[in-house]
Amino acid sequence: MERQQNMILYAITNLGIFLIYSFPPTYLFHFFTGSVSEGGLGFNIAQDFIRYLLISIGLFVGIFSSTLFGILSDKTKPVGFFGRRRIYILIFSPLTAFTFVLLTFPFFREALTINFETAVIYLIVVYIFYSIFLNAFNTPYMGLMAEITLPENRLKMSGLWNLIGGLGTVIGLVLPALISIFIKNWVFITSIYAIVLVITSMITVFTIREPRIIPQDSIKEKLPFREIIKNKKFLNYEIAQFFWNLAFNLVLASLPAVAAAIFGFETSQEFGVIAVILLMVIGAFFIMYLKFGEKWGRQRTLTIAIFYLAIIFPIGSILYFTKDLGNIFLQGMIFVVALSAGLAAIFVFPMSILMEIIQKNQEASYMGINTIFMNTSGAIGTLIMSIITYIYAENAFFVVCPILGGFLFISGFILKKYSLIEK
Numbered sequence: 001m002e003r004q005q006n007m008i009l010y011a012i013t014n015l016g017i018f019l020i021y022s023f024p025p026t027y028l029f030h031f032f033t034g035s036v037s038e039g040g041l042g043f044n045i046a047q048d049f050i051r052y053l054l055i056s057i058g059l060f061v062g063i064f065s066s067t068l069f070g071i072l073s074d075k076t077k078p079v080g081f082f083g084r085r086r087i088y089i090l091i092f093s094p095l096t097a098f099t100f101v102l103l104t105f106p107f108f109r110e111a112l113t114i115n116f117e118t119a120v121i122y123l124i125v126v127y128i129f130y131s132i133f134l135n136a137f138n139t140p141y142m143g144l145m146a147e148i149t150l151p152e153n154r155l156k157m158s159g160l161w162n163l164i165g166g167l168g169t170v171i172g173l174v175l176p177a178l179i180s181i182f183i184k185n186w187v188f189i190t191s192i193y194a195i196v197l198v199i200t201s202m203i204t205v206f207t208i209r210e211p212r213i214i215p216q217d218s219i220k221e222k223l224p225f226r227e228i229i230k231n232k233k234f235l236n237y238e239i240a241q242f243f244w245n246l247a248f249n250l251v252l253a254s255l256p257a258v259a260a261a262i263f264g265f266e267t268s269q270e271f272g273v274i275a276v277i278l279l280m281v282i283g284a285f286f287i288m289y290l291k292f293g294e295k296w297g298r299q300r301t302l303t304i305a306i307f308y309l310a311i312i313f314p315i316g317s318i319l320y321f322t323k324d325l326g327n328i329f330l331q332g333m334i335f336v337v338a339l340s341a342g343l344a345a346i347f348v349f350p351m352s353i354l355m356e357i358i359q360k361n362q363e364a365s366y367m368g369i370n371t372i373f374m375n376t377s378g379a380i381g382t383l384i385m386s387i388i389t390y391i392y393a394e395n396a397f398f399v400v401c402p403i404l405g406g407f408l409f410i411s412g413f414i415l416k417k418y419s420l421i422e423k
Helices: 007-021 027-033 046-075 086-102 116-148 151-182 186-207 217-221 224-229 232-253 255-263 268-296 298-312 315-321 328-348 350-357 363-417
Strands: none
Touching: 007 086, 007 116, 007 151, 007 186, 027 046, 027 151, 027 255, 046 086, 046 116, 046 363, 086 116, 086 186, 116 350, 116 363, 151 186, 151 268, 151 328, 151 350, 224 232, 224 363, 232 298, 232 328, 232 350, 232 363, 255 268, 268 298, 268 328, 298 328, 298 350, 298 363, 315 328, 315 363, 328 350, 350 363
8 A cells, every 4th residue: 555655755855945935025125226336236115116026027937947847857768776756856946045145135245236227137047047056956846746646645735845845934934034133245145045955955955855756758749738637626725726826936036115104114134023923823824724724615614715815905005094093013013914814825725736736747747837827927926026016116016906806806806716626
């Protein structure tokens, strides 16, 4: 009888992945806008539009690279001990780590930052390579999850994967604030991120065993994209995810601006405070969803949570434009806590639902195409945010709040109308 492999040893890589995921939407803002004397680039808030632009470019790059490496991984013959998934993790996680550190200008800083345009060109080039390498190892890694998880353990694996990823996010939101108290060096901070990514990846590479599967000839004869899109449950899932992921990416990327606009937290240390509060609330609801999610119904609970967020998001605009009428800090905390209750469901349920839908022997191809939808929605949303930030600066998030509510209503309607998993 097939036994479930150690889920922690698989999921530990997600700590490193979410650790570096947390940086571009959050502390990259402080690197960009920090003073040159303290290791920043000295951009003004309007110039922070380049951060949203970089994230958008990375997501667009992911649309192609995730698909490519998903198909390549499915078609790769096992490479000795390293199989057809872990070989990609072994090669590309160190390359991802290196290019991630390059984002903070570790070499030739003065020559590359003589003007804004030069710095932007450098950042775009580095971010493209970083995004390619990240997808080259993350897509096969995601395919490995579906391949080694037994049906009865899918919610548990999804929950543990998200829990450890959430821990990586927590570390990513706390670590820079702590380190910068003693050492104001962004290259040092990103180097620690990079080391953690490589170590956690190698733990998975050398401890997880891949099933002995030889890719079927049928996969070579068919174009995986066409075959996978014929799966109606998968297509409905991806359309719903497109809209909730668009909203999720926007709120994540806007956290530094929200912290500055509502709470007046402009430094990296102050931002760490509000980030920890947000994550503590998300963590409490995360545990609740993980404990009762199967009983309540995974799709049903996710649907309710998304409709709930669709109502809560537009309140952000009301909150911002009435901030002079009362205690804005208290109002802001209530808004953040209310958002966290719904956002926690997006951490818990989607992956467990997706693993019910994808087909055997095409796990990485499914995950690659799943990444197309995720990256496309994230790129479109973040690109919109780039333009609005260029125009409205720190007010940008509050301008788009009602739009996010509309996107979430569409997502909730799809989840309500179409059954994706067995009840």
